[in-house]
Amino acid sequence: MAFTVLIVDDSPAMRSFVKRVLDLSGFEVGTYYEAGNGKEALDLLNREWVDVILTDINMPVMNGEEFVHNLTAHESFHSIPVLVVSTDRTEDRVRQMIALGAQGYVKKPFQPEQLREELERVLGVAYAAS
């Protein structure tokens, strides 16, 4: 099964890296969407459906915290699993993002297989619950 993935990060280089790493890991992606911040991501979600969202935290316009909060509060988006990918490695931050509604958290730097495993875990939980 190929998934539709939304990558939210203000760094085009990091978005490109995540795509490449996912492709190299063998994770099946049918379509990638990209957004440079939370607001762009929400605008995109109003037009397109995605299976999973990978998001950074520190972004301009709308950061990851606000983005995840808005997602979980939105009737149409709250069921989309969210994986945070961030340089913030503190347990405090991880707890905060999970409490806001993220289903997973990958700390940068990461090995490609870590990203894939966490994605599969998050998607597995989401599909089991649906």
Added chain:
Amino acid sequence: MPRADLQQIFLESASEVLESMFFAGLSEGEDCPQGSGALLSTKLTFHGNPSGRFGIQTAHSTGLVIAASFLGLDETEVTEAQVAEVVCELTNMICGSVLSRVEAGARFELVQPKIDSENTDWRQYDQAVGSTFGLEDGTLTLWMTFEENKPALVAQCQVPLYSQTKADCTTLC
């Protein structure tokens, strides 16, 4: 909590970031090539306990190789903007990793790193600590300084993998 030796932390963090995200390793030896082209410098400010500055310096040719590796492109396909962006991302990740080792559990805010077009000499910062490491295609210098009201970190007793410049070492009082 006692502070660890900062140069050792630089080594561990740089190794972790470069190997996992940039598919590059740090090399040993005194004769590492320095890379060519202009010096590429970045710096960022971080806020927390402690607050301070962090930056990296490398030759442009080394930055190009790093960017190509990160993006999965041939070096001829990488733009100057991409080199700058990737080197800033490298700065961000190494700094985050260093700070997580310096003060495990503490929250830091990292201001977006920028290219330092003036190539500021990091040694001018009071109690700045730096280390230079060898990469396959050049060298990478990391430096960090903390706000004056915080104790300086011990940066001694560890030999950098490649000693090109002297680290500015201070002793913990």
